[in-house]
Amino acid sequence: MELPDYLPESARRFFDSKLRDGFEQALELARHRIRVHRPVADSVDQRELECAAELAAHLEREVALLTRLARDARMQGVYTHLLSEGVNAADFLRAAWAAARDYGEASQELRAAKRLAGEIASLADQLSSLLQQANLPPGVLLPREFFDVRALLYRATPAAHARGRFAWGGSRLALLGNVGAEGAGNTEQRAEWEHLERLWRDAPELSALLTVLAGAARQFTPAHQDNAVAAADRSRKKNPRAAYLRALFVLLSANGVSVGCRLYQAIADTTDVVLNDPDVSTSADDVRKAMRLPEGSC
Structure with missing residues (x-):
């Protein structure tokens, strides 16, 4: 693509790296894959064609x-x-380009996380209640794993990908004691075993831990780890412009660009170019509102 003469040198380098040496070459390769796989009816090639088309x-x-x-x-x-x-044009462009995402998908993920937390809270409450009921019948021997956290930890196996799974295996007895044993032989070992027994005897039961889990799940407010996505989702107005502006402020700051009143119009014009929606016209005042600054602050 021919770049216009008015571009600052830093912007020219940015577009050279992103377009000429990046996306344009990748696009040509993707189009070549489409041409290769389109004439073939094989299911494998069909999937390759779909992937190439999506890319x-x-x-x-x-x-x-x-x-x-x-x-x-x-x-x-x-x-x-x-x-x-x-202002370094490349820093500004880097933020403007990176802020152009589909924030609706991220919002859906956050809502799904909130729904999942609600389901966990409900089920944890139910299980806690059932376990407390299981404590009531006298003379009925139930598995100690219904109540004893230590028994669960003793039997549970760390996940295969857990870094400390071997250390846990070697230290489990030292932390939990030998569940169901009568203690070790010498006095020092017996005293240590009795100390562990007292600690675990007074430890919360599984039902209590489930109640804590339910409370934590109910209080959980999901937030995206990506600060720009989190800022976009916090927009009071759930529309593409508000989401883009909120994310853009975060990314401009991350790229060392100070957002002051004198940049508002440049940000507004860039927003319209990025969103490319004929029904959207952004003003400097829209930028101020997205930053949640009081009227007349500039």
Whole structure:
């Protein structure tokens, strides 16, 4: 793609790395895979074709976005403004490009996590209640694993991928004692065993731990580990512009760009270029509102 002359040098290097040496080459490879697999009816090749088509569609969106950021007429004023404010254009572009995501998918994941936590809370409460009822009948011997956390830990096997699974196996008896044993032979070992017995005898039962688990699950508020995604999801207005702006502020800060009033119009114009929606027109005041600053603060 031919880059316009008005691009600052840092922006030109950014687009060279992302387009000429990156997405454009990858897109050509994906299109080549489509041409190779399209004539073949084999199911394996059909799956390859579907994967290549999905990849090509993603790369086409990326190329289109980067092309707009480079060539859209509105961006010329943005670059002029960035230069006048001493802002590195590549840092600004890196944030503007990275903020362009589908935040709806992340919101769905967070809602799914909240639903799962609710189900866990409900089931943990039910199981805790059942275990407490199981304590009631006198003279009925139930498995000690119904109540005794130590018995569960003694029998449980660490996950195969757990880093400390071998250390746990070697230290389990020292931590738990020998469940059901009468103690060791010499006085020192017997005293240690009796101490462990007292500690575990006074430890909370499984039903109590489940009650704690249920409470933690009910209080759980899922948040995305990616700060930009988390910021986008916290937008009071659940629309693409608000989500994009909130994420953009986080990413600009991460890239060393200080967001002040004098950048609001450049951010507004860039937002319209990125979203590419004829029904969306962003103003500097929209940027201020997304930053949750009071009116007249600039």
